Amino acid sequence: MAAASAASSEFQRDLVVIGGGGHVGLPLAIAFADRGAQVAIYDVSESAVESVNAGRLPFDEPGAEPVIERAVSSGRLHATTDPAVVGTAEHVIVVIGTPVDEHLNPDPTAIPRALSACAPYLRDGQMLVLRSTVFPGVTALVEKMIAGLGVQIEVAFCPERIAEGKAMTELFELPQIVSARSPRGLERASKLFSLLTDRIVELTPEEAELAKLFTNVWRYIKFAAANQFYMMANDRGLDFERIRQGLTQDYPRAADMPGAGFAAGPCLFKDTMQLAAFNNNNFTLGHTAMTINEGLPLYLVHRLEQKFDLSSMTVGILGMAFKGESDDIRSSLSYKLKRVLEFKADAVLCTDPYVTVDPSLLPQEEVIARSDLLIIATPHKNYRDLVLDKPVADLWNVLGRGVRILCRVTRPGSPSWCPRTTRATTSSRSSTGSSSRCACSARCSSWSTPRTTAPSPWWGSTRTRNRGCAASSTPTAAGRPTRSGSASTRPPRRSPW
Numbered sequence: 001m002a003a004a005s006a007a008s009s010e011f012q013r014d015l016v017v018i019g020g021g022g023h024v025g026l027p028l029a030i031a032f033a034d035r036g037a038q039v040a041i042y043d044v045s046e047s048a049v050e051s052v053n054a055g056r057l058p059f060d061e062p063g064a065e066p067v068i069e070r071a072v073s074s075g076r077l078h079a080t081t082d083p084a085v086v087g088t089a090e091h092v093i094v095v096i097g098t099p100v101d102e103h104l105n106p107d108p109t110a111i112p113r114a115l116s117a118c119a120p121y122l123r124d125g126q127m128l129v130l131r132s133t134v135f136p137g138v139t140a141l142v143e144k145m146i147a148g149l150g151v152q153i154e155v156a157f158c159p160e161r162i163a164e165g166k167a168m169t170e171l172f173e174l175p176q177i178v179s180a181r182s183p184r185g186l187e188r189a190s191k192l193f194s195l196l197t198d199r200i201v202e203l204t205p206e207e208a209e210l211a212k213l214f215t216n217v218w219r220y221i222k223f224a225a226a227n228q229f230y231m232m233a234n235d236r237g238l239d240f241e242r243i244r245q246g247l248t249q250d251y252p253r254a255a256d257m258p259g260a261g262f263a264a265g266p267c268l269f270k271d272t273m274q275l276a277a278f279n280n281n282n283f284t285l286g287h288t289a290m291t292i293n294e295g296l297p298l299y300l301v302h303r304l305e306q307k308f309d310l311s312s313m314t315v316g317i318l319g320m321a322f323k324g325e326s327d328d329i330r331s332s333l334s335y336k337l338k339r340v341l342e343f344k345a346d347a348v349l350c351t352d353p354y355v356t357v358d359p360s361l362l363p364q365e366e367v368i369a370r371s372d373l374l375i376i377a378t379p380h381k382n383y384r385d386l387v388l389d390k391p392v393a394d395l396w397n398v399l400g401r402g403v404r405i406l407c408r409v410t411r412p413g414s415p416s417w418c419p420r421t422t423r424a425t426t427s428s429r430s431s432t433g434s435s436s437r438c439a440c441s442a443r444c445s446s447w448s449t450p451r452t453t454a455p456s457p458w459w460g461s462t463r464t465r466n467r468g469c470a471a472s473s474t475p476t477a478a479g480r481p482t483r484s485g486s487a488s489t490r491p492p493r494r495s496p497w
Contacts, residue, residue, distance in 0.1 A: 010125060015192070016040040016089035018096065018118060021048030021079065023328060024132060024160050025095035026057070027064055027167035033071035035195045041079035042086060042118070052079035060327045060354055063168035087121035091192055095160075097132035097270075104273045108135040112145045119145075124152040127188050131160050133212050133271055136278050139205040143181065154185035157205045158193060159212035164265075164326055175199035179208035213278075216271040217286060222256070223263035224289035227296050230260035230395065230403060234303070239402040260403055261396045262333035262377065263293040264322040269331060297337040300375070300393060301344055303405045308373060308391075310345040316371030317341070319378020320352040320361065324396075327354035334377040353382055 017029045020041030026048075033039040043049055051058040055072040057065055071077035086092055096114045100106050111134065122128070128146065130139060139157045146153050158178045162170040176197050178189040181204075190200045203211060226244075233240035240260055248254045263269075272290055276283035304310060322332035329335065334350070341348045350360065351367040368374065372390065376383055379396040386399065397403045 011088060011090040013038040013040050013089040015091035015093055016042055016086055017093045018042050018086065018115075019132075020093075020095060021045050021052060021058060022095065023059060023061070023164055023167075024162070025093075026052065026068075027061055027162065027171060028093065028095070028131070028160070030064060030068045030071045030077060031168070031171045031196055033074075033076040034067050037076065037195065038089075039071070039077050040085045040089060041077070042081070042083055043079060044081060046081055049079040049081055052077070060165075060325075061167055062165055062325075067168060083118045084121050086118040087123050090125070091127050091129060091188075092118075092122070093129045093131050095131045097266075098135040098138060098274060100270050100273050104277075106135045106274045106277050108138050108141060111138055112141060115142070115145065119149055122146070122149060122151050122153060126151075127154045127156060127185065127192075129189060129192070130155070130157045133159060133216065133267065133274075134209055135274050136206065136209045136213070139179075139209060154180060154182060154188060156180040156185050156189040157208050158189055159208060161212075161215070164323065164328060171196050173197070175201050177201045177203055177208050177211060179203045179205045181205060213271050213275045216268050217275050217289075220263060220268040220272045220293065221285060221289045223258055223261070223268070224292040226258045227260050227263065228292050231299055234404055237404070239404050241397045241403040259397060260296075261379065262296060262322070262337075264331050264333040265328070266322075266330040269293070294333070294336070296395075297333050297340055300337065300395065300405070301340045304373065304375075304393060305344055307405075310341070310373075312346055313372040314347040314349060314370055315341050315345045316367040316374045317348065317350045318352075318364070318367070318374060318376045318383055319380050320350055320355050320358060321378050321380075324379040325354070325381060327352075327356060329355055329358065332378075337375065337377055352378065353380060 014037040015032060017025045017039065019025050020029045021043035025041070025043075029039050029041050041049070041052060045058075048058045052068070053072065055069045057068060068077070094111065094115065096111050098106050098108060099110055111130070128142070130142065134157065139155060143155045146155055156179060158176060161174050161177070174197065176193040176199065178186065178193060178200055179202070180186040180189050186202055190202065194200060226240075229244075230240040233243055244257055244259060248257055269290065272283075272286045276286045281287075301310075304315075317334060317338055320332060320334040320338075321328055322330060322334070334352075338348055338350060349362055349367040349371055350358075351362050351364045352358075353364065355361060368386075368388065373393070374388060374390060375393045376396055376398050379398050383398045384400070388399075392399065393405050394401070395403050395405075
């Protein structure tokens with residue numbers, strides 16, 4: 001490989017990446033090319049191939065743009081839709097994962113089927129590297145397939161370990177797991193990936209397959225635990241994020257507790273179901289994690305409809321990608337949230353500053369202006385500075401005001417805002433204090449409740465805020481506002497949460 005080439009003189013290139021136009025394969029391909037390797041990409045997507053050959057990324061990946069420009073301009077990276085390119089490289093890296101079907105069953109034969117198109121071009125002396133997450137036993141299945149072709153090819157499983165958005169640092173910084181059946185295969189795989197990192201971890205193929213699954217499932221379970229904690233705290237009017245920050249502060253044994261949020265994307269859910277199938281569906285912990293994480297959009301809407309008449313409201317969803325600072329909408333729970341709201345709300349508007357593949361998305365300013373209620377579904381950084389004069393459900397704590405459902409900023413001196421009609425509230429004053437009532441009282445039962453000594457369950461901040469439609473009001477001696485201009489003799493209104 002030029003500066004680091006290990007290619008045999010029999011081959012034109014050092015490696016080819018099958019499925020190399022996507023979020024996993026392309027960063028890997030350009031990383032190898034940037035380290036001096038001659039790299040080809042085989043992908044069935046004509047648009048991805050065209051983009052790569054023009055030196056452009058077909059998706060967002062921080063730090064990758066200048067790398068792909070260097071790789072293409074130097075002639076070390078080329079993409080094609082022609083499977084014959086597979087025969088030109090010493091190393092064939094396969095970035096095709098094991099999918100799960102509509103019944104949540106994995107399809108272990110997906111990779112061998114996908115390789116069948118390339119099988120006529122495989123040659124003696126090549127090394128086939130499986131890169132994506134696979135169902136346990138798929139490496140052995142591919143070995144059997146290769147043996148049936150009558151070609152002398154080593155097979156290795158070297159799982160990717162990167163997170164989207166961090167590929168161009170983690171490919172070089174994280175240890176790389178390599179596995180192969182033979183010592184020669186293990187040596188070749190280690191030598192290949194030593195171009196990217198000097199930290200190589202050697203395992204057997206079966207160990208490596210489970211190591212990759214265990215990693216993703218462990219993260220999914222942690223997210224589920226955090227989301228369950230969030231629901232528990234929120235149901236009792238407490239701010240889970242405040243609790244989490246308190247318990248993790250300078251306490252290393254809890255440092256890895258994540259915050260609440262949608263646990264989605266193309267890997268974690270799928271791999272949890274794969275591991276469950278591998279264990280004969282005897283994986284109660286994994287199935288429970290799935291019901292919690294997949295149920296979070298339903299929980300959110302259920303809590304919102306207990307407070308609001310969603311059927312008369314326009315709800316805006318901020319963020320449709322499955323994670324912050326990403327344009328990837330694969331398996332995004334924002335779309336599940338959208339489907340639920342389309343059934344419950346009068347109208348649903350969606351926006352995302354990164355996503356370009358969904359023509360139904362609207363500009364952010366339009367969604368905010370037209371919506372009666374907003375939900376921050378993806379923690380994009382540019383949402384942090386939003387100043388919103390309407391209810392916001394922010395389970396990610398993007399606004400920094402906590403995660404209790406419904407936090408609304410009311411500026412001092414501003415009129416109260418009604419989420420149903422966007423009309424100001426009316427106020428009545430008694431000798432003991434004042435209260436604010438929504439001007440649309442025929443349809444809205446919201447009353448202001450100032451915070452006194454205990455935090456209100458409606459707001460996501462330690463600052464004084466009011467509940468419902470009201471702006472500011474003066475507490476009575478009992479710490480609650482009065483109604484109809486006289487001291488309240490009725491029991492205090494209870495939270496529906």
